Amino acid sequence: MFKIIEHTADIGIEAYGKTLEEAFENAAKGMFSLMIGDGKIESKVMKELEVPFDMDEEQLLVDWLSELLYIHDVEHLVFGEFDVKIGKEKLTGRAYGEEYDVKKHGYGMEIKAVTYHMLEVKKDKKGYVVRCLFDI
């Protein structure tokens, strides 16, 4: 589950999960929902990725989403499903999706980058809440 949050010129997401992993997966879903229109993303290809966990959880969130943006830019893929595992030293993730097709997926917005603004990873009674804003 995630929700879209807004700020004057920009937009972000707040995502939830019972575990930190699930919250990260939902954050990624939220980000791609902004990048496309109403179309559905099918799981036709799978990308495995690794992100070093060398700073804090907030930075890890930024790096995870940035890595997905990078793959999107370079390989023209969009993703709809994710599997995240967070270890002591790194995050390993799988992203399932397909090539971006305007006709099928529709237009969303171009996300330039993941920012540190309003960036937060927090634990509450129900699990984890993660939040970040994008530069668009």
Added chain:
Amino acid sequence: MWNGPLEKIGEYRYMIPKSYRGINGNLKMRVPALIYASEKMLPSIKKDNAPEQAANVATMPGIVGKAFAMPDIHWGYGFPIGGVAAFDAEEGVISPGGVGFDINCGVRLVRTNLHIGDLSRETIKQLVDELFKNVPSGVGSKARIRLSMQEINSVLDNGARWAIEQGYGWDEDLEYLEENGCMEVADSTLVSEKAKMRGKEQVGSLGAGNHFLEIQRVAEIYDEEAAKVYGLEKDQITVMIHTGSRGLGHQVCSDYLRILEQATKKYNIWLPDRQLACAPVKSKEGERYFKAMAAAANFAWTNRQLIVHWVRQSFEHVLREDAEDLGMHIVYDVCHNIAKIEEHVVDGKKMKLYVHRKGATRAFGPNRSQIPMKYRHIGQPVLIPGDMGTASFVLRARNEADEAFASSCHGAGRVMSRNEAKRRWNGREIAKILEKRGIYVHPASWTVMAEESPDAYKDVGDVVDVMHGAGLTTKVAKMVPLGVVKG
């Protein structure tokens, strides 16, 4: 709503005094902050936290003079958009937040010897559609040329010069680009593989968001003398390009924010906001960021150069005339997201400074050696892009701009969130309204069309009027759109 102190200290000039301690009461401003604005703009400026951000910038090590904000100030990451800050080249810092994600986002203006009477509405439509075909635009727009890694490195090290050498443009073009289209300090080896991969996929594309490519008509001339020197006259047709360094620049910014975040701790720099992450200019981290940023800036100049080449080809194709015969010369090219080493006089003393401009344009007045010979006696043209459906302006830099480290505004500044705009308007309806106003639009997406509808921005006319009234840059010409390719 921001409730800090704003003292009127002159016409269009409002100051946040050094004594202001900030929202949390812990700020130690090293210099005051000065915002250029009209009375009318103050409520919208105070609406978001942008003035606080200007005060935050004023706390950073080595800042000199004042932290400035142009009338199009609005909230940005760390530094406000519309912000100008200069740091001592020995003791100061450099910050990616003071430049922005879209390194060397900028504007280029091309003139023609065509007049409004030479183009029917049908021809304008054909031109716009041809431009749309030839210049990749929109979310995920892909490059139409394939560059090897070696070529990307050459782009990063040589800027627009690379494009000219490959036949994308005319030799004279370089003279009319800020920095002649290349920051020599650039070092491609300091740009990550990832950034280069993103650049490879997107070189020569417009992108999305507020970027555009527009066919315009000169609607008004305010300064006959300067207009003549810049080669502009009433009812002339011009083409404006607004874009930046695409994913390459965004990646460079992200990569170095991570590094500078660590550097901030390493060098024990206290900052009121994490997004002001910075490093001393003389540190390894600071130097590397500066050289990588310069490389991204060079990529952006190349990007705009390729687009100009395809603009000329599009005109040639539709009008069946050579671009040379159509007089498609570059008026000028400015960047409005950048940090540069410049010399300025501070308190009567000449100083070497790292000037950060984020959503602000360099405005070198008469007699600066860095501006084209042809313009030197009257000052640099400052190009202010409007937003879809609104007017754009050419201003003339005055020596008065030196009070703000030779800077001016960059555009309108957003007043409404993109989602709010999307809910309120429907893209197709906006296109219809614009068509009634005589503007033909070919957007890559109707959603972007709604997000970027002109009413979401402050009036660009108000913004340039403040700069004109304050005397930093004065109005030369106003252009209105005839046809727009929206990213």
